[in-house]
Amino acid sequence: MVSEFELLLKIADISKFKRMKFTTIQLSNLLDVSQQTISRKLRLLEDKKWISRDSKFEGIHIQITQEGKTILHEKFNLLKELFTKLRYELHGKISSGLGEGKYYMGLKGYQESIQKALGFVPYEGTLNLKVDESLISSFLFHMTKIEIPGFFDGERTYGGINAYKIMIENKIFGAIIIPERTHHRKNIIEIISEKNLRNELALKDDDELVVKPDEKN
Amino acid sequence: MVSEFELLLKIADISKFKRMKFTTIQLSNLLDVSQQTISRKLRLLEDKKWISRDSKFEGIHIQITQEGKTILHEKFNLLKELFTKLRYELHGKISSGLGEGKYYMGLKGYQESIQKALGFVPYEGTLNLKVDESLISSFLFHMTKIEIPGFFDGERTYGGINAYKIMIENKIFGAIIIPERTHHRKNIIEIISEKNLRNELALKDDDELVVKPDEKN
DNA sequence: ATTACTATTAATCGAGTAT
DNA sequence: TATACTCGATTAATAGTAA
Numbered sequence A, B: 001m002v003s004e005f006e007l008l009l010k011i012a013d014i015s016k017f018k019r020m021k022f023t024t025i026q027l028s029n030l031l032d033v034s035q036q037t038i039s040r041k042l043r044l045l046e047d048k049k050w051i052s053r054d055s056k057f058e059g060i061h062i063q064i065t066q067e068g069k070t071i072l073h074e075k076f077n078l079l080k081e082l083f084t085k086l087r088y089e090l091h092g093k094i095s096s097g098l099g100e101g102k103y104y105m106g107l108k109g110y111q112e113s114i115q116k117a118l119g120f121v122p123y124e125g126t127l128n129l130k131v132d133e134s135l136i137s138s139f140l141f142h143m144t145k146i147e148i149p150g151f152f153d154g155e156r157t158y159g160g161i162n163a164y165k166i167m168i169e170n171k172i173f174g175a176i177i178i179p180e181r182t183h184h185r186k187n188i189i190e191i192i193s194e195k196n197l198r199n200e201l202a203l204k205d206d207d208e209l210v211v212k213p214d215e216k217n
Numbered sequence C: 001a002t003t004a005c006t007a008t009t010a011a012t013c014g015a016g017t018a019t
Numbered sequence D: 001t002a003t004a005c006t007c008g009a010t011t012a013a014t015a016g017t018a019a
Helices: A004-015 A024-031 A035-047 A066-085 A100-105 A108-118 A133-141 B004-015 B024-031 B035-047 B066-088 B100-105 B108-118 B133-141
Strands: A020-022 A051-056 A059-064 A090-095 A127-130 A146-148 A161-168 A172-179 A188-193 A208-213 B020-022 B051-056 B059-064 B090-095 B127-130 B146-148 B161-168 B172-179 B188-193 B208-213
Touching (some): A004 A024, A004 A035, A004 A059, A004 A066, A004 B004, A004 B066, A024 A035, A059 A066, A066 B066, A090 A188, A100 A108, A108 A161, A127 A208, B004 B020, B004 B035, B035 B051, B090 B188, B100 B188, B108 B146, B127 B208
Antiparallel strands (some): A020 A059, A146 A161, A161 A172, B090 B127, B146 B161, B161 B172
């Protein structure tokens, strides 16, 4: 069985949308169906106006119409969306931080507001993940941003943080945190969790890590 | 009739490759076939190992397998190849200009700087090509911009021109020229060549024309 | 060589319905 | 409610050929 879409795609692949001579036998071999089926299906594609067809004794001159091209382009857009736009996983490599995460997560002010917003008291430290910069925005785009307010401790003010709930390695719940006014390199994200992720997952620098959105928790 | 590929694509589109609950009726409405057909096709997809399927009383939990994802990705690669390679050709229709090209290409100043930059003295006239506006930028993006300086003829200044080397109809070398400060409609590009293209290629208005980048010349 | 018609076989669909 | 089985009707595939 060969669907009309697959036949159209095969023709497009070979002809690159240019007018081109085919034989029904040639296409039947490529798609593993009978010559008769190709003959019939080509007439169906013509009926649908996906191709223009000029049947000769020596073969059939075929050109994909604008309409046929649109059909293919629609599927392309769908697949493009699936495979490039919507990144429901973020892959990265463990990287060493400068100890800043440890300092900030140790502050009562952040601990309390994270507990309130995310439901856990963060381990005093962050896991730094080096990722492809271009992937971060599309990954975060589809997620719910949780705003963790800043605070004043009597001496200085600490800025707000945006958090995104994630599941780390399909095991441990946590969050990506992005300070509102970040001074970080953009290809590094910081991850927090209730637990010490380096220990729990036995991670060392340059290890691969996968995180996924987790809106349930 | 709904092909297995289309069903898989629909599931991917909705679930984004996550495990998700579907009902056969829901999918039958979306794809305009019977509930029974969806039920059967889902079992076929499972047989092919494109999905994993957990049939319950309240619905079917479906997840696309790695194999299913690969099937979709193969089609995606094919389509990507088709629709991105196309950028390396620009199709358009011959259109009548206002004679401005003829005037400018007749000027010694431009003739000399074009000779220097592109290696030929342009025929006194331009060929106007009407193209899909959205295609121009991606076509030009991959090409080398050649800057043709403006000049002062003692009376007025003539602005600079950006040029892109092309091969016209696989036969004649030429260039797309875009004035730095253009007043042209954006869906029309101007083409120059050493020869009179209308005569050489026996062109009349609304004839189709194909140009390709030509960085060699 | 082709394409494509005809007749036959095979696959698919979906209404009814059991679970 | 669901899913999915049975089975008659419909549709698609192909072997054999005509053109």
